[in-house]
Amino acid sequence: MMKWKDRGTTKNLQEVILGRCYSYVMARYPELGDKDCLKIWESLKHAFIYKNPCNITSEDYEPLMELATHPIPCNKSLLWSKTSDVVHRYTKSNQNFLTLEDTLLGYMADRVSWCGDPSDPGINYESCPKRSECESNPSSVFWKMASKLFAEAACGVVQVMLNGSVEAGAFRSSSIFGSIEIFNLNPDKVSEVHIWLMHDIGGPQSESCSGHSIKRLKSILEERNFKITCVDNYRPVQLLQCVHNPDHTDCRLCTNTTATP
Amino acid sequence: MMKSLFSSVVLVSVLFMNSFSEVQGGKWKGEGTTQNLESIVIGRCYDYIRIVNPAVGEKNCSAIWEAFKNAFINKDPCNILPDDYELFINLSFHTIPPNKSLFWENNQLLVNSFAGRGRRYMSLADTLFGFVADYLTWCGQANSTGLDYESCPTMEECENNAVESFWRKASATYAQHSSGVIHVLLNGSVVGGAYPEPGFFADYEIPNLQKDKVSRIVIWVVDDIEGPDIESCGTHTVKILENRLKTLGYDVTCTDNYKSVMFLLCLDYPDDSKCALSSSVFSVDGSLLSDGPFTDMGTI
Numbered sequence: 001m002m003k004w005k006d007r008g009t010t011k012n013l014q015e016v017i018l019g020r021c022y023s024y025v026m027a028r029y030p031e032l033g034d035k036d037c038l039k040i041w042e043s044l045k046h047a048f049i050y051k052n053p054c055n056i057t058s059e060d061y062e063p064l065m066e067l068a069t070h071p072i073p074c075n076k077s078l079l080w081s082k083t084s085d086v087v088h089r090y091t092k093s094n095q096n097f098l099t100l101e102d103t104l105l106g107y108m109a110d111r112v113s114w115c116g117d118p119s120d121p122g123i124n125y126e127s128c129p130k131r132s133e134c135e136s137n138p139s140s141v142f143w144k145m146a147s148k149l150f151a152e153a154a155c156g157v158v159q160v161m162l163n164g165s166v167e168a169g170a171f172r173s174s175s176i177f178g179s180i181e182i183f184n185l186n187p188d189k190v191s192e193v194h195i196w197l198m199h200d201i202g203g204p205q206s207e208s209c210s211g212h213s214i215k216r217l218k219s220i221l222e223e224r225n226f227k228i229t230c231v232d233n234y235r236p237v238q239l240l241q242c243v244h245n246p247d248h249t250d251c252r253l254c255t256n257t258t259a260t261p
Numbered sequence: 262m263m264k265s266l267f268s269s270v271v272l273v274s275v276l277f278m279n280s281f282s283e284v285q286g287g288k289w290k291g292e293g294t295t296q297n298l299e300s301i302v303i304g305r306c307y308d309y310i311r312i313v314n315p316a317v318g319e320k321n322c323s324a325i326w327e328a329f330k331n332a333f334i335n336k337d338p339c340n341i342l343p344d345d346y347e348l349f350i351n352l353s354f355h356t357i358p359p360n361k362s363l364f365w366e367n368n369q370l371l372v373n374s375f376a377g378r379g380r381r382y383m384s385l386a387d388t389l390f391g392f393v394a395d396y397l398t399w400c401g402q403a404n405s406t407g408l409d410y411e412s413c414p415t416m417e418e419c420e421n422n423a424v425e426s427f428w429r430k431a432s433a434t435y436a437q438h439s440s441g442v443i444h445v446l447l448n449g450s451v452v453g454g455a456y457p458e459p460g461f462f463a464d465y466e467i468p469n470l471q472k473d474k475v476s477r478i479v480i481w482v483v484d485d486i487e488g489p490d491i492e493s494c495g496t497h498t499v500k501i502l503e504n505r506l507k508t509l510g511y512d513v514t515c516t517d518n519y520k521s522v523m524f525l526l527c528l529d530y531p532d533d534s535k536c537a538l539s540s541s542v543f544s545v546d547g548s549l550l551s552d553g554p555f556t557d558m559g560t561i
Contacts, residue, residue: 012307015322019304022297037297093374094528111312235531238538239524243375246520253520254537 001117002053004127009114011125017041020108032070032104040067044114047138050122053115054134056141068105069149072098074156081177082163082170083198090161090240097159100150109146114138147176151184158185161196161237162214165203169213182220192227196234201245208232287412289338294408295397302326305393306353314379317355317389325352325393332423334401338409339419343430350434353390357383359441366455366462367448368483374525375446382444385435394431399423432461436469443470443478446522447499450488454498467505478506480515483522486530493517 010016021037043064048056078097080087091102100106115128115138129137160177162170172178185193197214199205207213209230221228242251287293295301306322328349333341363382365372372384379387386395400413400423414422445462447455457463482499484490492499494515506513527536 010311012311012322015300015304015307016311017304018300019302019308022301023305026296026301037300089374089377090528093525235538236528239527239531239536242524242538243521244381246524250538250540251520251524252539253523254534254539 001119001124001126004053004115004124004129005133006128006130007113008126008128009123010112013112013114013123014041014045016112017044017108021104024104024107029070029104035070035104036067040064040108043067044108047142048114048116048123050118051116052118053124053129053137056136056138058141058145061142061145065105065145065149068108069153070104072103072150072153072155076156077150077154078159078161079151079177079181080161081172081175082166083161086198086237086241087161090237093240094236100146103150105146106150109142144176144180147180148184151181152186154185155189157192157194158190159194159196161198161234163200164197164205164207164211164232165200167204167206170197170207170211171213171217178217182217182224185224185226187225190226192229193221195228195230196237197230197232198237198241199233201238201241201248201250288409289400289412289414289418291413291415291418292398293410293412294399296410298397298399298408299326299330301397302329302393306389309389309392313392314355314387314389320353320389325349328352329393332427333399334408335404335406336401337403338400338414338422340421341423341426342421343426343433346427346430350390350430353393354434354438355389357388357435357438357440361441362435362439363444363446364436364462364466365446366457366460367451368446371483371522371525372446375522385431388435390431390434394427428461429465432465433469436466437471439470440474441476443475445478445480445502447480447482447492447502448485449482449490449492449499449517450485452491455482455492456498456502458498458501463502467509470511472510475511477512477514480513481519481522482515482517483519483526486523486526486533486535 018037018041021035021040025032025035025037043066047060047064051060076096076098078087078091078099080099087099088101091097091099101110113128115124116122117124128139131137131140164170195209195214195217197207197209209232214230218228218230238250242248245251303322303326306320306325310317310320310322328351329346332345332349336345361379361381361383363372363376363384365384373386376382376384376387385391398413400409401407402409413424416422416425449455451457480494480499480502482493491497494517495503499515503513503515523535527533530536
């Protein structure tokens with residue numbers, strides 16, 4: 001079995017994936033009742049089992065993508081970059097928006113890893129390749145493809161949550177958002193892109209809506225005929241950040257009806 | 262004569278049959294067992310030990326499912342008792358870190374969000390034994406090893422049903438193993454009272470708290486943002502709760518509208534005056550409300 005630098009396939013992957021698939025379909029979105037979770041698991045397994053994990057292609061994942069993708073209601077797509085923690089806390093608390101990880105495909109794959117190996121049993125539980133070891137690894141190919149399809153499925157207003165406290169800039173062309181998602185939004189379906197530029201509470205304000213990388217993002221999107229708006233510290237998300245920083249000066253409430261414990 | 266006899270026989274037969282078939286063919290008034298229950302329970306068990314909280318170590322998820330199932334299958338669905346889940350609890354049990362217990366009444370979604378999937382607090386739904394069953398329904402039938410997917414008894418039909426007994430056992434276990442500072446989140450806008458009696462907290466949790474392990478009990482009474490302020494600390498049922506706990510010998514504090522939780526409630530009402538941040542200068546749609554420290558904002 002080949003040796004790699006990243007963590008290996010999640011143990012009991014089959015049970016986890018099946019359980020999540022049924023949970024998602026039965027308990028969360030019963031209208032997706034036609035999804036065959038067993039077939040979905042089989043198509044995921046066949047995408048990588050017994051294969052060299054540096055040689056994975058999007059064709060390998062096509063059957064899975066076909067079975068597991070589903071339509072997204074308009075105006076609900078929420079893209080993100082460098083805001084993983086807060087964006088997912090937001091969608092869990094407010095069911096108005098969906099990130100990729102809130103769709104069936106993303107929900108099943110989130111925080112789970114997998115890769116194959118040509119020798120028996122065909123699955124490598126010890127280690128899997130990092131992106132730096134090879135680009136065409138099962139994880140990178142999966143997320144790139146799923147992100148592309150998620151962007152393609154978006155309609156109406158699309159929201160994007162970016163991090164204005166990151167030194168390297170809120171918008172980077174090397175991110176999945178910057179290299180895949182913005183180029184797969186369909187101008188015939190998507191009317192506007194709303195950017196929410198968040199700063200960490202008490203964190204540096206490295207960039208704001210008029211910043212350099214945002215201007216670059218704006219020109220890329222406008223060239224594709226999207227209308228763009230940008231808001232610094234979109235209030236509902238800032239309120240969420242304040243849950244964990246209630247006493248910070250940025251989280252002072254106007255009214256005096258609250259008390260600290 | 263023959264015709265009217267025949268008609269009465271038909272009539273009697275129809276009435277006879279009707280008294281056996283309930284609405285839509287289901288015996289009970291509640292929702293039936295969740296589809297694919299076994300796969301969901303086993304999948305969630307592995308999800309928990311491999312991903313959500315690997316610190317609990319290795320657990321036998323198949324055995325956990327078997328113990329769970331055996332608590333209620335092949336029995337009268339109205340005669341399932343909390344201790345029927347004893348083996349399930351023994352197999353799925355793990356310690357609860359001190360100061361992380363979070364009890365609640367009438368605010369389940371809020372607690373889920375606030376606990377942060379066990380990172381800030383560990384509510385019952387963030388333990389392995391609560392996680393596998395959360396939001397699911399199940400019941401069996403007498404004289405059959407099958408699950409009933411059509412319907413399950415409601416509380417009104419019988420109290421000793423599979424789901425109710427499960428949560429009674431799980432709640433008691435959770436309380437028994439809670440330690441340090443205990444938190445209770447109550448809803449101050451509920452008509453029945455923030456501290457309901459009867460209720461899970463009143464009947465299955467408080468009686469199982471261990472005095473020698475609990476250092477303090479912190480009560481948070483939070484009103485819905487646009488809801489009425491029906492109860493607060495020191496009033497009505499909250500007063501009853503505070504007195505009960507003090508009489509039992511606990512060190513008790515109570516806070517109204519604890520800020521952290523308020524912020525969470527504010528997500529759905531960002532423009533409500535209760536939710537206005539003094540540093541924030543924009544309305545939710547990004548339009549400028551007033552001049553402020555952030556000068557280069559707005560539509561680009």
